[in-house]
Amino acid sequence: xxxxxxxxxxxxxxxxxxxxxxxxxxxxxxxxxxxxxxxxxxxxxxxxxxxxxxxxxxxxxxxxxxxxxxxxxxxxxxxxxxxxxxxxxxxxxxxxxxxxxxxxxxxxxxxxxxxxxxxxxxxxxxxxxxxxxxxxxxxxxxxxxxxxxxxxxxxxxxxxxxxxxxxxxxxxxxxxxxxxxxxxxxxxxxxxxxxxxxxxxxxxxxxxxxxxxxxxxxxxxxxxxxxxxxxxxxxxxxxxxxxxxxxxxxxxxxxxxxxxxxxxxxxxxxxxxxxxxxxxxxxxxxxxxxxxxxxxxxxxxxxxxxxxxxxxxxxxxxxxxxxxxxxxxxxxxxxxxxxxxxxxxxxxxxxxxxxxxxxxxxxxxxxxxxxxxxxxx
Amino acid sequence: xxxxxxxxxxxxxxxxxxxxxxxxxxxxxxxxxxxxxxxxxxxxxxxxxxxxxxxxxxxxxxxxxxxxxxxxxxxxxxxxxxxxxxxxxxxxxxxxxxxxxxxxxxxxxxxxxxxxxxxxxxxxxxxxxxxxxxxxxxxxxxxxxxxxxxxxxxxxxxxxxxxxxxxxxxxxxxxxxxxxxxxxxxxxxxxxxxxxxxxxxxxxxxxxxxxxxxxxxxxxxxxxxxxxxxxxxxxxxxxxxxxxxxxxxxxxxxxxxxxxxxxxxxxxxxxxxxxxxxxxxxxxxxxxxxxxxxxxxxxxxxxxxxxxxxxxxxxxxxxxxxxxxxxxxxxxxxxxxxxxxxxxxxxxxxxxxxxxxxxxxx
Amino acid sequence: xxxxxxxxxxxxxxxxxxxxxxxxxxxxxxxxxxxxxxxxxxxxxxxxxxxxxxxxxxxxxxxxxxxxxxxxxxxxxxxxxxxxxxxxxxxxxxxxxxxxxxxxxxxxxxxxxxxxxxxxxxxxxxxxxxxxxxxxxxxxxxxxxxxxxxxxxxxxxxxx
Numbered sequence: 002x003x004x005x006x007x008x009x010x011x012x013x014x015x016x017x018x019x020x021x022x023x024x025x026x027x028x029x030x031x032x033x034x035x036x037x038x039x040x041x042x043x044x045x046x047x048x049x050x051x052x053x054x055x056x057x058x059x060x061x062x063x064x065x066x067x068x069x070x071x072x073x074x075x076x077x078x079x080x081x082x083x084x085x086x087x088x089x090x091x092x093x094x095x096x097x098x099x100x101x102x103x104x105x106x107x108x109x110x111x112x113x114x115x116x117x118x119x120x121x122x123x124x125x126x127x128x129x130x131x132x133x134x135x136x137x138x139x140x141x142x143x144x145x146x147x148x149x150x151x152x153x154x155x156x157x158x159x160x161x162x163x164x165x166x167x168x169x170x171x172x173x174x175x176x177x178x179x180x181x182x183x184x185x186x187x188x189x190x191x192x193x194x195x196x197x198x199x200x201x202x203x204x205x206x207x208x209x210x211x212x213x214x215x216x217x218x219x220x221x222x223x224x225x226x227x228x229x230x231x232x233x234x235x236x237x238x239x240x241x242x243x244x245x246x247x248x249x250x251x252x253x254x255x256x257x258x259x260x261x262x263x264x265x266x267x268x269x270x271x272x273x274x275x276x277x278x279x280x281x282x283x284x285x286x287x288x289x290x291x292x293x294x295x296x297x298x299x300x301x302x303x304x305x306x307x308x309x310x311x312x313x314x315x316x317x318x319x320x321x322x323x324x325x326x327x328x329x330x331x332x333x334x335x336x337x338x339x340x341x342x343x344x345x346x347x348x349x350x351x352x353x354x355x356x357x358x359x360x361x362x363x364x365x366x367x368x369x370x371x372x373x374x375x376x377x378x
Numbered sequence: 379x380x381x382x383x384x385x386x387x388x389x390x391x392x393x394x395x396x397x398x399x400x401x402x403x404x405x406x407x408x409x410x411x412x413x414x415x416x417x418x419x420x421x422x423x424x425x426x427x428x429x430x431x432x433x434x435x436x437x438x439x440x441x442x443x444x445x446x447x448x449x450x451x452x453x454x455x456x457x458x459x460x461x462x463x464x465x466x467x468x469x470x471x472x473x474x475x476x477x478x479x480x481x482x483x484x485x486x487x488x489x490x491x492x493x494x495x496x497x498x499x500x501x502x503x504x505x506x507x508x509x510x511x512x513x514x515x516x517x518x519x520x521x522x523x524x525x526x527x528x529x530x531x532x533x534x535x536x537x538x539x540x541x542x543x544x545x546x547x548x549x550x551x552x553x554x555x556x557x558x559x560x561x562x563x564x565x566x567x568x569x570x571x572x573x574x575x576x577x578x579x580x581x582x583x584x585x586x587x588x589x590x591x592x593x594x595x596x597x598x599x600x601x602x603x604x605x606x607x608x609x610x611x612x613x614x615x616x617x618x619x620x621x622x623x624x625x626x627x628x629x630x631x632x633x634x635x636x637x638x639x640x641x642x643x644x645x646x647x648x649x650x651x652x653x654x655x656x657x658x659x660x661x662x663x664x665x666x667x668x669x670x671x672x673x674x675x676x677x678x679x680x681x682x683x684x685x686x687x688x689x690x691x692x693x694x695x696x697x698x699x700x701x702x703x704x705x706x707x708x709x710x711x712x713x714x715x716x717x718x719x720x721x722x723x724x725x726x727x728x729x730x731x732x733x734x735x736x737x738x739x740x
Numbered sequence: 741x742x743x744x745x746x747x748x749x750x751x752x753x754x755x756x757x758x759x760x761x762x763x764x765x766x767x768x769x770x771x772x773x774x775x776x777x778x779x780x781x782x783x784x785x786x787x788x789x790x791x792x793x794x795x796x797x798x799x800x801x802x803x804x805x806x807x808x809x810x811x812x813x814x815x816x817x818x819x820x821x822x823x824x825x826x827x828x829x830x831x832x833x834x835x836x837x838x839x840x841x842x843x844x845x846x847x848x849x850x851x852x853x854x855x856x857x858x859x860x861x862x863x864x865x866x867x868x869x870x871x872x873x874x875x876x877x878x879x880x881x882x883x884x885x886x887x888x889x890x891x892x893x894x895x896x897x898x899x900x
Contacts, residue, residue, distance in 0.1 A: 022538070028623065029623060030620040030621060044545075067820050070818075070857060071818070071820035132620065135614065135618065135620065135704045136612075136703055136704040136705075138437075138701045141441035145776055155790050155792075155793055156790045158792070159793055159854075160793070168860075174792065177790075200761060201761050204757045204760060205704065205757050205758065205761050207612060207703055207705075207710075210706075211706070211707055360615075360705070360707045360708065439768070439772050440765045440769050442775050442777075444775055444779070447777075447779065698762060698765065698766070701765060702758075702764075702765045
């Protein structure tokens with residue numbers, strides 16, 4: 002009954018052949034507690050209404066009560082697959098406000114860590130994408146390769162996912178002596194595995210049939226909805242923060258912004274696969290050239306930001322991640338806002354999925370690479 | 379009682395004679411029915427459990443895992459433990475479900491499997507019904523199961539179940555055509571619909587070798603269509619996990635769910651057994667024209683081992699499909715059938731007829 | 741005719757992509773000894789965590805039951821979740837002066853997010869991160885720990 006009420010509130014009555022299905026909050030393909038109210042006609046999707054907020058944890062409000070170094074550990078728990086980038090956004094924002102210049106060593110290590118997390122995140126996305134389409138074996142191949150990256154994180158940062166490796170002014174600790182060797186070994190290993198991803202899934206005729214021409218999102222729509230990251234770039238929207246507003250060591254490396262103008266699910270798939278190759282090349286350019294120096298700038302015991310508003314954005318694994326700090330000169334922010342990529346990406350779902358089948362809805366949702374804590378925060 | 383692992387005819391005959399001597403014909407027949415029923419029941423339960431275990435181990439190997447390892451050595455007792463768990467679970471029924479149809483559906487599904495399994499020749503003499511229209515009977519009864527699936531989806535009063543059931547209905551009705559036509563191709567080649575005669579016809583060479591090109595095409599088509607018939611990946615739309623939660627059996631729990639689960643694996647066995655019987659020679663050993671000593675060694679392996687070896691081989695291929703490919707969409711599944719498999723099949727029948735007419739076979 | 745040829749070609753191309761996929765999975769199926777499964781409770785003895793792994797906060801004690809904690813409370817201030825509570829007490833030193841020392845260093849494992857801020861902030865290096873990761877207990881009260889052992893004293897020579 003509640004569903005019917007909800008539709009009436011939306012000034013939208015059901016025709017005879019139409020019905021509503023609640024996908025989620027408990028559903029295998031929503032990867033968390035996302036709820037989609039889907040209006041269907043047979044198998045055809047007529048309308049998708051995402052309802053977020055099931056694991057809203059009030060991180061932004063919590064940030065108002067804690068100091069800047071402490072905020073960083075909360076950002077791990079938002080988009081847990083790009084924890085490094087989230088950490089870095091806060092650290093960079095505080096450094097910008099305090100006008101601290103970090104040593105090159107820190108910049109290099111941060112960039113390598115960013116790209117490693119991007120690799121890990123895209124691997125997990127790849128395996129989950131396969132699983133959503135019914136190819137269950139990809140799940141284990143993706144996780145197999147990701148585990149080794151997490152080992153690298155664990156050795157250097159002390160944790161596998163909630164790394165908290167960045168601090169305002171530098172890093173929590175210097176890289177582990179084994180770090181460079183491990184990363185190089187890993188890249189050597191992963192370069193043999195990445196072509197397998199292509200063989201198993203990318204070229205597969207079933208996958209192509211399932212994804213080509215499905216979930217069309219024009220460049221204009223992508224910009225209107227603020228769809229960033231690989232999903233936006235697959236619509237031809239050049240939105241790579243690493244390229245347009247370079248931060249950390251990105252000015253020192255050569256890489257391509259992967260753009261695709263096909264705008265469909267397969268384009269989003271291929272952009273991510275190609276980004277993995279780009280990440281490998283970025284890490285290869287940096288790993289041997291980490292300059293010597295300190296791993297952190299000596300900061301004051303209690304960080305107080307000057308009064309004002311500060312914004313810093315980074316390219317997380319699924320789009321533009323921004324931190325907006327309003328400071329009133331105290332050691333806690335007056336107000337803090339995170340611009341999370343997942344939130345904007347999710348609401349383009351209705352535009353993309355309308356008119357397709359339920360199975361396509363799952364595939365489209367999967368290529369948006371949604372992380373629910375990132376959406377709900 | 380003579381017991382010969384190469385030929386069970388004498389054994390079954392002796393049992394029949396023994397019963398007929400001690401009881402009246404009516405009682406003797408009844409006892410025979412009961413024995414056959416119990417044997418099939420046991421076989422289905424044991425082989426079903428084995429297949430579940432095999433599936434888990436095979437998929438684990440594809441995914442670089444070990445699979446179940448805890449219960450029993452190498453996890454051998456895992457499926458038995460699971461089965462006991464399912465037996466003890468509470469049977470939950472949605473409040474607004476259709477009581478009668480909801481409870482009937484699992485039985486229909488499993489009865490269809492029982493009916494189909496009865497015509498399969500496991501070894502010489504190990505076949506309960508030897509119809510002269512065996513192939514026809516098999517294709518007829520194997521589509522009864524879809525009624526159970528449709529009923530399950532409809533009576534559960536769940537939208538996911540209903541979508542799953544409707545998908546399953548469309549899918550099985552379409553693929554039934556391909557299964558029958560590819561079997562028909564081999565019937566044209568064999569000249570009989572009787573399973574025992576089909577096996578007998580492959581004494582010198584299996585049909586897939588002697589029928590060469592059209593037989594191989596028919597075999598591939600049969601494998602694809604058979605996978606679709608058993609609702610297995612990449613055609614598992616009816617229970618598409620990531621889309622429909624569990625599809626038509628979302629609302630079933632405990633032993634009723636176990637029946638759907640078991641029926642799925644028994645259907646897998648039936649499709650593989652039919653493929654093994656019609657294309658790979660059933661219980662016939664592998665023979666090569668005039669290699670006398672080789673043929674003799676092959677004859678030494680008992681027929682039922684040949685049969686189960688071939689069945690497991692086909693099952694392995696079908697599992698390989700499932701653990702490699704993404705799932706198809708519902709319209710693509712119909713496109714595949716009506717635009718690809720059906721035309722190929724029709725042309726293939728013609729080709730087979732030509733081969734038979736021109737005697738261009740081995 | 742052209743579309744017919746395309747139709748035939750598409751069948752074979754499609755079949756070929758499927759076969760390449762099957763080749764990949766087959767490669768792993770036929771090399772079962774390369775499996776990745778860790779059989780966890782059995783391999784407990786050989787399982788070594790990385791030395792930086794953050795499993796829990798511990799306070800190392802020497803053989804003489806001495807620790808380095810002065811009870812300054814910096815860790816308590818730095819903890820974002822309030823997982824650390826410092827209870828200090830006053831004692832009279834042999835010289836007759838009053839001195840505040842640590843009585844109980846209470847650590848709530850259940851609240852800890854292992855962010856490493858307390859360890860980093862500690863001026864004397866009294867607390868470090870331990871590598872133990874098997875924290876499951878039946879009683880939630882057991883997750884609240886007192887880090888300084890009973891009867892322990894501060895090591896000589898630790899700067900206040």
